Amino acid sequence: MREGHSPDTVKPSDNHDDKNKAVGKEPSLDDAAAHPPQNDTSKDDPQAEAAKEKRRKRALQSRFWASASGFWGHKGDRLAWPLTIGLLLLILLTVAAQYGINVWNRAIFDALEKKEAARVFTLAMIFFPLAGAAIALGVANVYSRMSTQRRWRAWLSDHILNEWLKNGRYYQLNLVSGDHQNPEGRLTEDLRISTDAPVDFAVGVTTASLSAITFIYVLLTIGGSLTVSLGGNEITIPAFLVIAAVLYAVIASGTMTYVGKRFVEVSESKNQTEAEYRYQLTRVRENGESIALLGGEQEERAGLDRSLIGVLRRWRDLCGQHMRTTIVSQGSAIVAPVLPVILCAPKFLDGSMSLGQVMQAASAFTIVQAAFNWLVDNYPRLADWNACARRVASLMVSLDALERAETGESINRIRRGETTDAALRLKDFNVSLDNGMAVVDDTDIVIKKGERVLIVGASGCGKSTLVRAISGLWPWGGGEIDVLKDARLFLLPQRPYVPTGTLRRAVAYPGAAEDWDLETIGKVLDRVGLGHLIDRIENDEPWDQTLSGGEKQRLTIARVLLHRPDIIVLDEATAALDPKSQDDLMKMLAEEMEGSTILSVGHRPELEQFHSRKLTLEKKPGGAKLVSDILLVKPSSQPRLIGRFLRRQKQSRKAA
Numbered sequence: 001m002r003e004g005h006s007p008d009t010v011k012p013s014d015n016h017d018d019k020n021k022a023v024g025k026e027p028s029l030d031d032a033a034a035h036p037p038q039n040d041t042s043k044d045d046p047q048a049e050a051a052k053e054k055r056r057k058r059a060l061q062s063r064f065w066a067s068a069s070g071f072w073g074h075k076g077d078r079l080a081w082p083l084t085i086g087l088l089l090l091i092l093l094t095v096a097a098q099y100g101i102n103v104w105n106r107a108i109f110d111a112l113e114k115k116e117a118a119r120v121f122t123l124a125m126i127f128f129p130l131a132g133a134a135i136a137l138g139v140a141n142v143y144s145r146m147s148t149q150r151r152w153r154a155w156l157s158d159h160i161l162n163e164w165l166k167n168g169r170y171y172q173l174n175l176v177s178g179d180h181q182n183p184e185g186r187l188t189e190d191l192r193i194s195t196d197a198p199v200d201f202a203v204g205v206t207t208a209s210l211s212a213i214t215f216i217y218v219l220l221t222i223g224g225s226l227t228v229s230l231g232g233n234e235i236t237i238p239a240f241l242v243i244a245a246v247l248y249a250v251i252a253s254g255t256m257t258y259v260g261k262r263f264v265e266v267s268e269s270k271n272q273t274e275a276e277y278r279y280q281l282t283r284v285r286e287n288g289e290s291i292a293l294l295g296g297e298q299e300e301r302a303g304l305d306r307s308l309i310g311v312l313r314r315w316r317d318l319c320g321q322h323m324r325t326t327i328v329s330q331g332s333a334i335v336a337p338v339l340p341v342i343l344c345a346p347k348f349l350d351g352s353m354s355l356g357q358v359m360q361a362a363s364a365f366t367i368v369q370a371a372f373n374w375l376v377d378n379y380p381r382l383a384d385w386n387a388c389a390r391r392v393a394s395l396m397v398s399l400d401a402l403e404r405a406e407t408g409e410s411i412n413r414i415r416r417g418e419t420t421d422a423a424l425r426l427k428d429f430n431v432s433l434d435n436g437m438a439v440v441d442d443t444d445i446v447i448k449k450g451e452r453v454l455i456v457g458a459s460g461c462g463k464s465t466l467v468r469a470i471s472g473l474w475p476w477g478g479g480e481i482d483v484l485k486d487a488r489l490f491l492l493p494q495r496p497y498v499p500t501g502t503l504r505r506a507v508a509y510p511g512a513a514e515d516w517d518l519e520t521i522g523k524v525l526d527r528v529g530l531g532h533l534i535d536r537i538e539n540d541e542p543w544d545q546t547l548s549g550g551e552k553q554r555l556t557i558a559r560v561l562l563h564r565p566d567i568i569v570l571d572e573a574t575a576a577l578d579p580k581s582q583d584d585l586m587k588m589l590a591e592e593m594e595g596s597t598i599l600s601v602g603h604r605p606e607l608e609q610f611h612s613r614k615l616t617l618e619k620k621p622g623g624a625k626l627v628s629d630i631l632l633v634k635p636s637s638q639p640r641l642i643g644r645f646l647r648r649q650k651q652s653r654k655a656a
Helices: 016-023 029-034 046-072 080-114 117-175 183-223 240-259 263-286 288-294 297-349 355-372 374-407 463-471 503-508 518-527 531-536 549-563 579-592 605-610 638-655
Strands: 226-230 233-237 415-419 424-432 438-447 452-457 477-484 489-492 567-571 597-601 613-618 625-631
Touching: 046 080, 046 117, 046 183, 046 374, 080 117, 080 183, 080 355, 117 183, 117 374, 183 240, 183 263, 183 355, 183 374, 226 297, 240 297, 240 355, 263 288, 263 297, 263 374, 288 297, 297 355, 297 374, 355 374, 424 463, 438 463, 438 613, 438 625, 452 463, 452 605, 463 477, 463 489, 463 567, 463 597, 489 549, 503 518, 503 549, 518 531, 518 549, 549 579, 579 605
Parallel strands: 415 477, 452 597, 452 613, 489 567, 567 597
Antiparallel strands: 226 233, 424 438, 424 477, 613 625
């Protein structure tokens, strides 16, 4: 069992090439996907750099589909295939209804041309059920399509969230290099677009293909060939409406592809700057107290303005792309309905084509154009999908790298095991960054059950990294960590995490609030000096902002009293308290958790009186080393002395 985690951790180097060299592995496809081109010789060759970036983007797309396609696999959603097949059937019926309306269109105009009142009335009566069927199919299509999108998003979100939350990876991402910034944006908006757009594209492509095939046949049967006189010679153009439709679509699509060639790049850049701006705003909200106390509003505003300027510049670039593509799409929308009428005019004027056939041909031509110009209409969204899918895939690739670190594939990792004769045993133990640089090196420690050990050392020597490795949050390094079999471990960081909701939930975290009754929670709050909050246990307030730093640390001690872990790791968990409050809490903890093993990281010398042993880490060129291991209380006398001390404290309180 682990508590929240402090963010005050040294970040590894971003030089991925050095990392590969340090851990002795060759760059993989995942490496290419996770890390954009950095300092290498390819920057001197623009073509090589462009090719490398293209390979990276292809690898990211492949990685996205490797996971996303599992929705239709044996571990996928049970309704994935029924919804997909049902959607396909609805598309077929929709195209059939569209063809029926097209035929009706010809019949009504022929009847109008011939002034056949009875036939016009009959066709008018037929139109309403035909239109009703088309509307019903459209509604069913929307339901089936959006249900597929919703269930696919839920399935993929569940899959990625499981990987993100597993073994503290959501925390470890902050410690490693890679393209995974702002995971909250990737798991929300980016993932939504990544699952919505492919369904829309599949429906659009299928509908466009079936419509094109159906209505090209209509154009072929109605239009036939066109004979024109040119320079005294007669030229016959077979299937002239079909040829015109294909040529028009090729020109429109080719133009759209050319003018929108930077759409993907611009859209991806826009999404990234938007995510960074949201992150900046979130930081201001989360650190509002510190900013307000320091009077940092002006500096924060300057940073937000810089971020917003970046967003607006990307939107300006995107606006330019939309303007260019609008020229093509708007022009196509205006020309497409008129062109077939002009092309059919000669045959209508010579009497070889009726008005109904002209209108049917115009309707069919427009439908074929809509099918062929699917790319014209959807290119901007396709570009946006590409950008979002790559951002989601980049997060997946980083999670894959963390999984390889946990399983020991191609990287040194700390081995974890169990023991029965000690609370903790570190053998040939070392901790390194993800690039192989040592943080703590060559450490052998045995901590007995019930022992209370204080770890000291200068700031930045690796104390917090050491306790994170012991807690299982840091996988990189070597050697072994053996933990007491079936022991429950609880880590208390310097900056406690307070979840949203009631105070009862905050105290019970990470357990459920209902696991303890109100009386029990009230007792532990009173025991840690938060008795004044008992009346507000069921209040849903912003406790993260309401409680002071010292009160939050008292809250974490209350959690220890509820959960009763076997091993307690305190990472400067009383640093926000004054010395007297710290002493009172440590005395109470020693009394309440007698028999539990306590491992503390701290700087204050007053902490020594509550521990039986002190380990000193000292920063060295090759990584921090254990330079001293001192017994503060003799093992044989420790229980007696601590017990006597606590009894005296109890007697003093009673006398007072």
